[in-house]
Amino acid sequence: MLESTCPVGRTLELLEGKWTLLIVNELLGGVKRFGQLRRSLHPISQKILTERLRALEERGVVKRTIYSEIPPHVEYQLTEHGQRLRTIFATMKAWELTAESNSRSQ
Amino acid sequence: MLESTCPVGRTLELLEGKWTLLIVNELLGGVKRFGQLRRSLHPISQKILTERLRALEERGVVKRTIYSEIPPHVEYQLTEHGQRLRTIFATMKAWELTAESNSRSQ
Numbered sequence: 001m002l003e004s005t006c007p008v009g010r011t012l013e014l015l016e017g018k019w020t021l022l023i024v025n026e027l028l029g030g031v032k033r034f035g036q037l038r039r040s041l042h043p044i045s046q047k048i049l050t051e052r053l054r055a056l057e058e059r060g061v062v063k064r065t066i067y068s069e070i071p072p073h074v075e076y077q078l079t080e081h082g083q084r085l086r087t088i089f090a091t092m093k094a095w096e097l098t099a100e101s102n103s104r105s106q
Numbered sequence: 107m108l109e110s111t112c113p114v115g116r117t118l119e120l121l122e123g124k125w126t127l128l129i130v131n132e133l134l135g136g137v138k139r140f141g142q143l144r145r146s147l148h149p150i151s152q153k154i155l156t157e158r159l160r161a162l163e164e165r166g167v168v169k170r171t172i173y174s175e176i177p178p179h180v181e182y183q184l185t186e187h188g189q190r191l192r193t194i195f196a197t198m199k200a201w202e203l204t205a206e207s208n209s210r211s212q
Contacts, residue, residue, distance in 0.1 A: 007202035008195045016122050060205050089114045091197045096113035
């Protein structure tokens with residue numbers, strides 16, 4: 001039986017939940033600071049955003065860079081692996097839009 | 107802000123949760139009766155399997171055929187649209203396996 005040991009299951013688990021997809025979508029637009037992400041993803045909580053970014057970082061999807069200037073700040077960007085999520089999203093979008101055009105033509 | 111009005115969000119919502127992926131994976135293997143699905147997806151409950159199959163049917167992913175013979179039985183199969191999930195799964199699998207090979211080579 002397919003468990004989350006299966007690659008597809010693990011990818012779905014990573015992308016599960018509303019916020020992860022929105023965070024990745026924001027980062028597909030380029031490097032963002034934590035504060036920028038929080039504002040554009042309002043009303044996401046600090047806790048959820050921190051957790052999701054950490055999970056994405058652990059999975060090699062997001063890279064975190066700490067700038068120890070005064071004041072210090074942290075930037076987030078998609079890794080090369082993270083950028084390749086674009087292909088999955090494009091495949092899903094095409095799949096969903098085919099369903100819509102099918103249902104309109106019936 | 108990307109909401110589940112977005113095609114990618116809707117696709118992820120459909121595939122969310124452990125059982126939907128396992129059901130679709132079983133049906134990628136061909137036509138199945140309800141009882142067959144329940145046995146191969148043990149320990150899924152009758153309620154969950156019924157709900158997920160109905161949701162997949164509503165989204166045009168699964169087709170249900172009722173045979174009113176004696177005894178009557180019901181068969182489930184992927185529609186053409188459902189079959190095209192294979193592409194999404196293949197893209198996800200490739201994506202996940204790239205991550206694994208990257209992490210092994212570091």
